[in-house]
Amino acid sequence: MNDLNHHDTILYLDGVSVSFDGFKALNELSLYVQEGELRAIIGPNGAGKTTMMDVVTGKTRPDSGDVIFNGKVDLTELDEAAIANLGIGRKFQKPTVFEHHTVFDNLELALKGNRRPQDSLFFRLKGEQLERINEVLSTTALSDVRHMQAGSLSHGQKQWLEIGMLLMQDPDLLLVDEPVAGMTDAETEATAVLLKDIAKTRSVVVVEHDMEFVKSLDCRVNVLHEGSVLAEGSLETVQTNEHVIEVYLGR
Numbered sequence: 001m002n003d004l005n006h007h008d009t010i011l012y013l014d015g016v017s018v019s020f021d022g023f024k025a026l027n028e029l030s031l032y033v034q035e036g037e038l039r040a041i042i043g044p045n046g047a048g049k050t051t052m053m054d055v056v057t058g059k060t061r062p063d064s065g066d067v068i069f070n071g072k073v074d075l076t077e078l079d080e081a082a083i084a085n086l087g088i089g090r091k092f093q094k095p096t097v098f099e100h101h102t103v104f105d106n107l108e109l110a111l112k113g114n115r116r117p118q119d120s121l122f123f124r125l126k127g128e129q130l131e132r133i134n135e136v137l138s139t140t141a142l143s144d145v146r147h148m149q150a151g152s153l154s155h156g157q158k159q160w161l162e163i164g165m166l167l168m169q170d171p172d173l174l175l176v177d178e179p180v181a182g183m184t185d186a187e188t189e190a191t192a193v194l195l196k197d198i199a200k201t202r203s204v205v206v207v208e209h210d211m212e213f214v215k216s217l218d219c220r221v222n223v224l225h226e227g228s229v230l231a232e233g234s235l236e237t238v239q240t241n242e243h244v245i246e247v248y249l250g251r
Contacts, residue, residue: 016065099151156187
């Protein structure tokens with residue numbers, strides 16, 4: 001890892017290894033994300049992208065290595081719930097929204113702090129919470145469909161709603177897994193705009209296969225291969241890297 005130390009970063013992985021039945025899913029993986037940065041992670045299937053996110057969110061414990069959040073918190077010592085409460089949000093590839101609730105209700109249910117069932121029964125939105133929901137509706141371009149049932153949204157809108165639900169938790173770091181899979185071209189473009197907008201106020205890591213989409217994010221890229229970083233830099237830089245062409249882009 002370069003001369004940057006973990007105090008300057010929001011996410012710092014150094015020498016992280018994970019094995020499953022002898023298969024090294026991560027092999028001395030080292031990368032960092034700075035505060036307020038948008039970062040894309042690309043690479044062939046089996047390169048370790050999902051395992052990396054599993055390690056960051058506490059779903060998988062690494063065999064070795066450091067995983068530091070916000071310059072000071074060792075994530076390897078915490079469980080998934082504690083990590084989520086710290087301010088790390090994760091969006092999986094398949095959207096999981098409450099289909100029979102309205103868009104607005106989905107965001108209300110996701111409100112930070114509204115956790116215990118007994119609280120929800122007597123919960124009334126305060127002014128600032130309503131303002132927050134409206135703000136997220138606007139950010140995710142869902143204001144016009146706020147009263148629609150989530151189940152009747154388009155695939156792209158469901159993805160945006162789930163991103164919105166994560167934003168309601170006010171995370172410092174958002175991990176987003178293949179957000180544009182199955183989207184129309186227009187939805188894909190809108191998603192790039194949305195993620196760039198979100199990255200103005202928090203850090204965002206996007207795992208993606210769609211190179212056109214990664215190009216439109218216009219951010220730093222890490223290429224993973226066999227569990228470690230093969231190349232890092234702008235998309236233009238990594239696309240001309242001989243090793244990257246060989247193991248990933250050239251196929």
